[in-house]
Amino acid sequence: MEPGFWHDKWDAKHLGFHLGEVNVLLIKYWPELALDNDSSGCDINVFVPLCGKSLDMCYLADRGHNVLGCELSQKAVEQFFSENNLPHQIEPLEPINKFTTEQVTILQGDLFSLAPEQFSEINAFYDRAALIAWPESMRLAYVEQISALIPPKSIGLLITLDYPQEALKGPPFAVSEDWVMTNMSDAFEIELLSCGDALMDNQRFVNKGVPWLSESVYKLKRRS
Ligand SMILES: C[S@@+](CC[C@H](N)C(=O)[O-])C[C@H]1O[C@@H](n2cnc3c(N)ncnc32)[C@H](O)[C@@H]1O
Numbered sequence: 330m331e332p333g334f335w336h337d338k339w340d341a342k343h344l345g346f347h348l349g350e351v352n353v354l355l356i357k358y359w360p361e362l363a364l365d366n367d368s369s370g371c372d373i374n375v376f377v378p379l380c381g382k383s384l385d386m387c388y389l390a391d392r393g394h395n396v397l398g399c400e401l402s403q404k405a406v407e408q409f410f411s412e413n414n415l416p417h418q419i420e421p422l423e424p425i426n427k428f429t430t431e432q433v434t435i436l437q438g439d440l441f442s443l444a445p446e447q448f449s450e451i452n453a454f455y456d457r458a459a460l461i462a463w464p465e466s467m468r469l470a471y472v473e474q475i476s477a478l479i480p481p482k483s484i485g486l487l488i489t490l491d492y493p494q495e496a497l498k499g500p501p502f503a504v505s506e507d508w509v510m511t512n513m514s515d516a517f518e519i520e521l522l523s524c525g526d527a528l529m530d531n532q533r534f535v536n537k538g539v540p541w542l543s544e545s546v547y548k549l550k551r552r553s
Pocket residue numbers: 330332335336346347348378379380381382383399400401402405438439440441457458459462500
């Protein structure tokens with residue numbers, strides 16, 4: 330979607346995508362990446378594209394990881410720090426602003442204005458409601474950009490939704506396993522960790538009469 334769409338959502342507080350708790354799939358599947366057991370003892374630095382004010386960043390930080398989010402909306406970033414009582418510093422780095430607290434840094438600005446040099450320390454990533462935030466016409470550009478930013482060998486989780494797209498206007502947009510495999514396999518090794526029925530947990534889809542909704546979790550590894 331274009332930036333104005335998301336700024337309007339944050340202005341109007343239409344934040345149906347925001348969870349008031351840590352995503353249960355993150356809690357269930359992040360340990361499967363075995364990042365805590367890194368034998369070299371090096372820091373785990375997790376990139377969270379289109380992070381919003383997700384509490385998932387707190388979960389990752391609580392696990393001892395460093396988090397680097399990217400979020401377009403200044404309102405979202407300010408709310409993340411204020412709602413979690415996190416004192417922070419702001420550094421203007423045209424065209425973005427860098428918000429920093431102890432273990433969480435958020436680059437506030439357009440993902441497409443970021444450069445790979447800013448991601449050299451990244452070795453993990455987490456995409457929830459980011460890939461599926463893009464309509465099909467913009468999705469490949471997003472995949473190309475995160476593929477350019479995420480360093481080789483980085484490991485991450487991708488969470489997607491799939492449903493008959495004609496039944497509902499996104500976002501979130503339907504992304505099938507076939508789409509993921511076809512369009513992301515050049516850049517990532519992909520393993521499907523789970524795929525489950527998610528209809529009853531998503532009242533908006535039920536209300537709109539969407540006949541089925543599945544949620545998938547993938548383990549991804551950036552190819553060298
Ligand atoms: C569907 S929300 C998901 C937020 C978060 N991942 C979560 O799970 O709550 C998508 C977020 O992406 C942000 N966004 C959209 N386009 C962006 C862009 N070009 N660069 C950075 N952030 C963007 C929006 O402001 C919005 O907060």
